[in-house]
Amino acid sequence: MNILVILVPCSLLLGLLALAGFLWTIQSDQYDDPDGDANRILNDD
Amino acid sequence: MTISACPACTAAPMAESTAQRGSDAAPTHELVLPHIHCAGCIRTVETVLANQPGIQSARVNLTQKRARIVAVEAADPLAWIDALSRAGIEAHESTGQTLTDDAGRALIVRLGVSGFAMMNVMLLSVAVWSGATDATRDMFHWISASIALPAAIFSAQPFFVNAWSALRVRRLNMDVPISLAILLACGMSLYEVMAGGDHAYFDAALSLTFFLLAGRVLDQRMRRAARSAAKDLAAMEPTRVTRIEEGHHVSRPLTEIAVGDQLWLTAGSRLPVDGTLDVAEARLDRSMLTGESDPVMRHRGAALQAGETVLGGPIQITATAVGEDTTLRRMARLVGIAESAKSAYTGLADRAAAIYAPAVHLIAFGAFVGWVWATSDIRLALNIAVATLIITCPCALGLAVPAVATAATGRLFRNGMLVTSDTALERLAEVDVAVFDKTGTLTRAVLLTPDTLPDDLHPVLLGLAQASHHPLAQSLVRALGDVTAAKLTDIREVPGEGVSADWFGAQVWLGRDPADNSGDTVFCVNDTCYALPRSEELLPNAREVVGKLKTMGLPVYLLTGDRSDKAQAIAQQLGVDGVTAGVTPEDKLRQVTNLTEAGHKVLMVGDGLNDTGAMAAAHASIAPGSALEASRNAADVVIVSGALTGVTQAIATSRSARKRILENFGLAASYNAVAIPLALMGFATPLMAALAMSLSSVTVILNALRLKDS
Numbered sequence: 001m002n003i004l005v006i007l008v009p010c011s012l013l014l015g016l017l018a019l020a021g022f023l024w025t026i027q028s029d030q031y032d033d034p035d036g037d038a039n040r041i042l043n044d045d
Numbered sequence: 046m047t048i049s050a051c052p053a054c055t056a057a058p059m060a061e062s063t064a065q066r067g068s069d070a071a072p073t074h075e076l077v078l079p080h081i082h083c084a085g086c087i088r089t090v091e092t093v094l095a096n097q098p099g100i101q102s103a104r105v106n107l108t109q110k111r112a113r114i115v116a117v118e119a120a121d122p123l124a125w126i127d128a129l130s131r132a133g134i135e136a137h138e139s140t141g142q143t144l145t146d147d148a149g150r151a152l153i154v155r156l157g158v159s160g161f162a163m164m165n166v167m168l169l170s171v172a173v174w175s176g177a178t179d180a181t182r183d184m185f186h187w188i189s190a191s192i193a194l195p196a197a198i199f200s201a202q203p204f205f206v207n208a209w210s211a212l213r214v215r216r217l218n219m220d221v222p223i224s225l226a227i228l229l230a231c232g233m234s235l236y237e238v239m240a241g242g243d244h245a246y247f248d249a250a251l252s253l254t255f256f257l258l259a260g261r262v263l264d265q266r267m268r269r270a271a272r273s274a275a276k277d278l279a280a281m282e283p284t285r286v287t288r289i290e291e292g293h294h295v296s297r298p299l300t301e302i303a304v305g306d307q308l309w310l311t312a313g314s315r316l317p318v319d320g321t322l323d324v325a326e327a328r329l330d331r332s333m334l335t336g337e338s339d340p341v342m343r344h345r346g347a348a349l350q351a352g353e354t355v356l357g358g359p360i361q362i363t364a365t366a367v368g369e370d371t372t373l374r375r376m377a378r379l380v381g382i383a384e385s386a387k388s389a390y391t392g393l394a395d396r397a398a399a400i401y402a403p404a405v406h407l408i409a410f411g412a413f414v415g416w417v418w419a420t421s422d423i424r425l426a427l428n429i430a431v432a433t434l435i436i437t438c439p440c441a442l443g444l445a446v447p448a449v450a451t452a453a454t455g456r457l458f459r460n461g462m463l464v465t466s467d468t469a470l471e472r473l474a475e476v477d478v479a480v481f482d483k484t485g486t487l488t489r490a491v492l493l494t495p496d497t498l499p500d501d502l503h504p505v506l507l508g509l510a511q512a513s514h515h516p517l518a519q520s521l522v523r524a525l526g527d528v529t530a531a532k533l534t535d536i537r538e539v540p541g542e543g544v545s546a547d548w549f550g551a552q553v554w555l556g557r558d559p560a561d562n563s564g565d566t567v568f569c570v571n572d573t574c575y576a577l578p579r580s581e582e583l584l585p586n587a588r589e590v591v592g593k594l595k596t597m598g599l600p601v602y603l604l605t606g607d608r609s610d611k612a613q614a615i616a617q618q619l620g621v622d623g624v625t626a627g628v629t630p631e632d633k634l635r636q637v638t639n640l641t642e643a644g645h646k647v648l649m650v651g652d653g654l655n656d657t658g659a660m661a662a663a664h665a666s667i668a669p670g671s672a673l674e675a676s677r678n679a680a681d682v683v684i685v686s687g688a689l690t691g692v693t694q695a696i697a698t699s700r701s702a703r704k705r706i707l708e709n710f711g712l713a714a715s716y717n718a719v720a721i722p723l724a725l726m727g728f729a730t731p732l733m734a735a736l737a738m739s740l741s742s743v744t745v746i747l748n749a750l751r752l753k754d755s
Contacts, residue, residue, distance in 0.1 A: 040084065
């Protein structure tokens with residue numbers, strides 16, 4: 001069961017990475033205008 | 046970002062920096078763009094705006110259909126709106142503060158933290174469920190506790206705050222059992238872990254928080270949509286007028302206008318203030334105030350009321366009452382009294398909570414007392430009480446209404462309808478009688494071909510009418526449908542005046558009578574003029590909408606301030622169930638109240654001030670986007686797209702939404718019917734609690750997504 005000493009922190013670390021990523025998406029306004037962002041990709045400027 | 050054992054510690058400062066960042070490049074102006082829908086529109090708007098003087102940056106938000114602009118101080122938004130309208134894009138200046146959504150962001154951060162914690166604890170719990178024992182189980186429990194406790198304290202704060210404020214005034218709301226369940230589950234589990242017990246409900250406490258927060262986020266988004274709808278409507282009202290300052294015409298915000306100012310109004314504009322007429326005479330359309338469609342003539346010095354529309358123009362007036370003192374506003378304030386009944390309406394969610402909150406407390410407390418009495422084991426009894434509290438599915442209940450309401454308001458918004466209050470859809474679903482105003486709601490003004498006009502001039506008239514985009518000219522085109530247009534050269538349109546052209550050497554004109562200021566429309570060939578009589582016709586789809594309402598089981602009545610013969614003619618064309626003509630605003634209000642007292646739930650559709658009282662007194666109300674500000678404010682749903690079919694669509698969507706909400710309550714109840722007896726008998730395990738909670742939440746959300754228009 002010693003493997004747990006590595007695996008549990010590993011899974012927590014990955015989870016925290018995902019949380020950090022999510023918070024980053026909020027911070028960089030990625031949910032403010034989903035329709036607009038979907039359409040902007042069609043403009044080639 | 047630093048990795049920390051306490052997610053709350055990293056999330057809280059992050060939320061703060063997010064809030065600060067938003068205020069850095071605060072937009073100075075906001076334009077509402079009701080009709081943009083595509084990538085091309087974004088590009089056009091941003092390019093046009095970028096080339097305007099005074100604008101530093103402009104960014105379109107397609108989801109909210111608005112543009113945020115950072116501009117220098119004292120910039121004139123009117124020039125931008127003009128430039129946009131030349132590019133074919135309708136824009137209005139939004140008044141007041143721009144929308145910031147810090148509360149929504151804070152909720153989403155909490156949702157993210159609880160989601161992260163829930164997944165990790167769930168993962169650790171799987172090990173326990175699949176048979177970890179003794180030291181291993183205790184270790185997993187301790188790790189779970191160290192994640193769950195800080196995460197629950199941070200994420201569930203909104204529930205704690207709400208519950209506390211309810212308890213302080215000795216009330217029970219939905220948040221009380223929720224907070225109690227979360228706190229008891231955490232506390233009980235912590236005690237069990239310390240005592241080396243085998244049941245810990247950390248995952249249940251966290252998934253409860255997560256699903257309920259999801260419901261809160263949806264709820265909050267919907268309220269924000271209703272708030273911004275109200276703002277969009279305010280933006281459609283003219284915020285600027287032309288004031289005459291020492292002989293010059295200057296555009297000023299309406300708020301700067303004072304009593305005694307001289308204002309200049311073009312044909313077709315609506316009076317923003319009360320005033321006296323400064324020119325010899327003017328023709329005015331008072332249908333918004335009285336419901337009567339015939340224009341009236343006013344002479345120099347006559348008192349004019351805000352809300353009247355100038356037909357012949359331009360005219361000049363002197364303001365006698367502005368802002369809150371105008372007749373329009375004073376009458377609108379009276380309406381506020383009738384509205385108070387509507388705000389007392391209790392939403393389905395609140396009614397469900399009123400049953401749920403006491404029931405769940407009684408059951409849990411009963412379980413505790415029963416098990417103490419039966420076994421004298423307080424720890425066991427407390428465990429069972431907590432399990433009961435957790436397993437009663439408040440998350441399905443918390444998601445039942447917001448998930449459906451979000452889907453429904455979003456659907457209506459995409460179809461050009463704004464929902465302005467959060468109980469509007471529920472009330473709209475209950476209506477069983479529809480009352481319509483006539484003028485402006487079901488009919489519009491049209492021009493007729495004069496009887497005296499020689500037949501060989503019909504093609505010329507059609508040719509001129511085709512050259513104009515004015516709605517009245519378009520009505521002529523429809524009236525002259527079987528005629529072939531004459532060939533005209535040198536066609537010129539004078540905005541607000543009319544169209545001129547050359548017809549084999551003869552000068553022809555369609556538009557305002559150049560000889561006087563009456564606002565009459567004339568058709569002239571050289572110097573021979575024919576006056577075009579005005580009439581009214583049904584809006585396209587009016588008959589279809591009335592027919593559809595009847596098949597939906599709603600009798601349709603017509604109430605109008607107009608003359609009886611006109612009303613009867615229209616009523617016959619529509620096939621309505623009843624018509625009352627020549628009614629005053631008070632009569633309309635009384636009719637609606639009578640219907641309500643007879644046990645009906647009335648839907649009022651109207652656009653004028655004479656409808657406002659009736660709209661406020663009705664169970665639900667709908668107004669077209671062209672309605673007066675006061676009527677739009679009284680309306681639960683505003684049809685911005687202008688298509689009358691919105692009425693039936695709104696009712697159909699709201700009925701479908703109500704059905705889904707009730708189904709959701711049914712789902713939550715049936716989960717409870719199975720889960721509560723099991724919990725009471727002491728068979729509930731953390732695994733069962735986790736399954737019941739996730740399954741019920743997911744089914745409720747999936748059911749909400751089945752929402753359709755019919």
